[in-house]
Amino acid sequence: MASRYWIVSLPVQNSASDLWRRLSESVSKNAFDTSIYRFNVPELRVGTLDSLLSLSDDLLKSNAFIEAVSHKIRRQIDELEKVSSGEGGALTVDGVPVETYVTRFAWDEGRYPTMSPLKDIVNNIHGLVAKIEDDMKVRASEYNTVRSQLNAINRKQTGSLAVRDLSDMVKEEDIIATEHLETLLAVVPKYSQKDWLSSYETLTQYVVPRSSKKLHEDNEYALYTVTLFRKMADNFKIAAREKGFQMREFEHSPEVQDTRKQELQKLVQDQDAMRSSLLQWCYSSYGEVFSAWMHFCAVRIFAESILRYGLPPSFLSAVISPSTKSEKKVRSILEDCSSNVQSIYWKSDDDVGVAGLGGGEDTYPYVSFTINVV
CATH class of the missing domain: 1.20.1460.10 (subunit c (vma5p) of the yeast v-atpase, domain 2)
Incomplete structure (x- = not known):
């Protein structure tokens, strides 16, 4: 034309x-x-x-x-x-x-x-x-x-581990939550993983030995778990941040995840x-x-x-x-x-x-x- x-x-x-x-x-x-x-x-x-x-x-x-x-x-x-x-x-x-x-x-x-x-x-x-x-x-x-x-949700799902939604990376078996024990999630700079693995057990008392497990890794960060006594969680978070490790708040909830998926599906529709x-x-x-x-x-x-x-x-x-x-x-x-x-x-x-x-x-x-x- x-x-x-x-x-x-x-x-x-x-x-x-x-x-x-x-x-x-x-x-x-x-x-x-x-x-x-x-x-x-x-x-x-x-x-x-x-x-x-x-x-x-x-x-x-x-x-x-x-x-x-x-x-x-x-x-x-x-x-x-x-x-x-x-x-x-x-x-x-x-x-x-x-x-x-x-x-x-x-x-x-x-x-x-x-x-x-x-x-x-x-x-x-x-x-x-x-x-x-x-x-x-x-x-x-x-x-x-x-x-x-939708773009904001997609950024949370595909962005850096420092900000993205972690619900699709963390399974129920990765988390221990009892009266005395708690599993925390740490975002570790990719170049600092050796430092994390050599130091996390000594950041505070009552950290479960060899409890840290890597769940995911992207171009910048790696996501690790660590299990310790619940009463020492706040001390551990403070010490971890001082060494440049970011602690991510996370609560595993199938109900919340289902709700989010439904909201996402509705937004897409x-x-x-x-x-x-x-x-x-x-x-x-x-x-x-x-x-x-x-x-x-x-x-x-x-x-x-x-x-x-x-x-x-x-x-x-x-x-x-x-x-x-x-x-x-x-x-x-x-x-x-x-x-x-x-x-x-x-x-x-x-x-x-x-x-x-x-x-x-x-x-x-x-x-x-x-x-x-x-």
Whole structure:
């Protein structure tokens, strides 16, 4: 799918069909790798020149906003699809591929009555897109909250022995817990294991000889048990910490472990369900935003053409998808096709006028702006 389109309008001197034939034939002959399509703009309500001039600023701001929301939803789709196990599908607008919608655009009179003032249509489009953006923020925040909780749990389960959950490493038979005896867990730096093994029995009185057993080892630490009289546990912990050994609190509880597993499973299920729901919502909302954007582009091309060429409306609009190497040639063709009619607001490069309605883009003796689809 093309990622960038020009939407242009040319002033019609005699016949729109003659101008279209001339334009399409010239593009086909001189820039054969460029696709060109009619962009069907309905006859909208013109209003006053002052209202059009006032609207022009809103058009530029709203276009940037709508385009940004469109790209934001697309990025969210891409992110979700990376972990969606193939749940995603093709981007569509009103049931057709995005490229087809762009190149065969038809105005939706039911959604946007052409007799409505242009400002009302623009405000309705802007409001719709703003609501979708707000909904996306809420939905994405809820999904990211669950995702963050899962990531935190995963870090505890896969991180360093100094901080990770130990329940999957310590078995019931590793722990002695009687009225007089207690098993402690020590996290020993990997390079200090010999020091631990040679000293743990002497860190305090009443340590059971040869009771230390290594349960696990990672890149930084090793996890050891040690058994001693319960009444000496606090003294042992203090002495161990002074030698650089970290004592981990741990209580073996099958009930607690089962509860944690159930909570983890529920979080995973919640994340999967929310991801699937958010992905479906994004696909649907992308279509809504893109449809609104193309209707907005039709309003924009209409308003800017009136401001550029005057009344009554007499212009030909088109969607062009030029290759990079053909851009200059296509621009030349477009300029040639519009050179016979003097644009009433067209100024020279030294003047400042309505010719700059392109929103910061280069100005031409015809209306032109670019939309970036992806």
